[in-house]
Amino acid sequence: MIKNNARRLFLLIFFLGPAVIVYTIFSVYPLLATMSLSTFTADQSGVRHFVGLDNYILLVIDKDWRDPFWNAFLNNIWFFIIHMLVQNPIGIAIAGLLSLPRLKFRATYRTLIFTPTMLSVVIIGFSWNLILSPLWGISEGFLKFLGLGSLFQPWLGLESSALITIGLISVWQFVGIPLMLIYAALLNVPSELVDAARIDGLSHLRIFFSVKLPLIAPTIGLVSILTFVGNFNAFDLVYSIKGALAGPNFSTDLLGTFFYRTFFGNQLQLGSPTMGATIATAMFLIILIGVCVYLYGIQRRLERHSF
């Protein structure tokens, strides 16, 4: 009996141990360290003092922290909405098309659409900067060719359109991910169901909306939450296109760039690791709340259909 228990304990440690250790070192510890750092402040000589929740109070109350924080937060929500309204429907639509029977060059389309996801964000930022550039970009010429030249604007430079433009670039980059996940889910829809629907006389479109879509709802939920987490951690694209000051007039500032500027500083602004940690923790909480709402509010109601 004792021997048996010892053996079970050994097996438990043997199988769980490595994962627990790796996860603790690379995820749990940095998270806790960040949270603890956010309760300190540094004086001129770099010595840190414990201040409790003062940093958070500053972030929420003080005008010079509150305004940029909410501005970044609202921009982030807008950024997320763009992805939900554009990226995911397009991803679902393309996945639906790709899963049609008798489609030629299926693999080619799939690869082409997924390619931007694998490109470095620096290349994406640079290419789109050039494509949209009012000086050398091809977009103005292209619009003129279509007879729509008057519609051209320096989109990336205007307060009204910069964030949407960057959002759409990000959609272009990442549309491959919902596409792949949903495509895989669509392939798992049993062909008997589709065949039965076709015998009942349903069109492709009808089969897609009434049979396939309800069956892949859990995957769409998963894609949404991945999009949410990805968007609220987004930073690199804005940084590579607009820099750390996320102009014009902070109209493209996301929580990620706000965090970066605070933590690492900018030009004459000295970085503040403690205030940066505060923002990082706030971002973590926002994402945590979002994921919880999803898990308890939506995921639980979704049922996996068993066939």
Add this chain to the structure above:
Amino acid sequence: MGKLRLLKIALAATTLAATMAAAHAGNLKIESWRNDDADIWNSKIIPAFNKSHPDIKVEFAPTAPKEYNAALNARLAGGTAGDLITCRPFDASLELFNKGNLAPLNDLKGMANFSDVAKSAWTTDDGKTTFCLPMASVIHGFMYNKDALKKVGASEPKTMEEFYALLEKLKKDGTYVPLVLGTADQWESATMGFQNIGPNYWKGEEGRNALIKGTQKLTDAPYVATFKELAKWGPYLGSGYQAQTYPDSQNLFSLGKAAIYAAGSWDISTFRAQGNVPLGAFKAPPPAGQSDCYISDHTDIGIGLNAASKNAADARVFLDWMATSEFAEIFANSLPGFFPLSNAKITVKDDVAATFLSWRGECKSTIRNSYQILSRGTPNLENELWNVSAQVINAKMSPEDATKQLQAGLAKWYKPQQ
């Protein structure tokens, strides 16, 4: 798996040992963000130093400009930073000194070759301790394409009024984009716009010091007037200037498509390397009727001694050499557009760089007014300046509102302005 891990550990250990070995013994390592200059350091400056000091080996080890501050801080904290540290001006370096990372250099003999203004960027607020040796400054002004001015039959503008008349002529002619400045990167608007023409309005050091003392406010006439000038620039800029980045601006000018370039002297080497445009330069024109002129002659690069350096004696020898006219001469001529700060008389061979340098004799020098002390708090004055300058040029904000926002931000944390 076990073998692979062992191999990795062995590999890591060797690399570590190798880096540690490189860190001491007769060698000096220079930390810098000027990776563009690596070639000049390796082929000109270090060999020149080794002629007189063959026993000291110097290695120039630059990091990319964007990562420099963060990487340097990490290396200083980890004890792996080089012996000599290229100093950013003002607070970034002052912070390093306050943390004890930079050694005080008051007793360095070569320090006597520098004026107080030159040293101001690397001196404590009380003026007692200097912690970096001033190395170079950059001067603002306007560069122009000689062909463009010939085309419209105009000469260099002497006043702001002539400046606009020239822009108007160039616009009517239509061959060239009259003025190059993009607002996408924001700093261009603040640095090449506001800090370039502004000193003529706030009278250089006089206005800069008045802001620090609190006797002038950013809502005062000189600052509103500067922004009013910037507000007039929009119509003369390239189409879609709101999305024009700094490299776009450089290309627009170096491809010969534009007439006047709101410049920093550091651009000279970029344009020389491209070599297509016959270059000329004129200083920021003062408003009509003003006889004095002021230029932004901004202290930009210094070099300091890592307080933890194991080779401090050799490092000091190198610093002393950097204070000599020999270094100044080599530096100024290998990097036209970066001007040595020492009092040594030097000859600059590049004619445009020489033009920039000649303004030091004609006008009074000042540095950018947001750099000393005033950008320490939240909101950060320099960040605010980038933002509002870009907005004023984009015609999204009035000059009055811009100065109001700046003043409100500064007054929030800076006692003398309250």
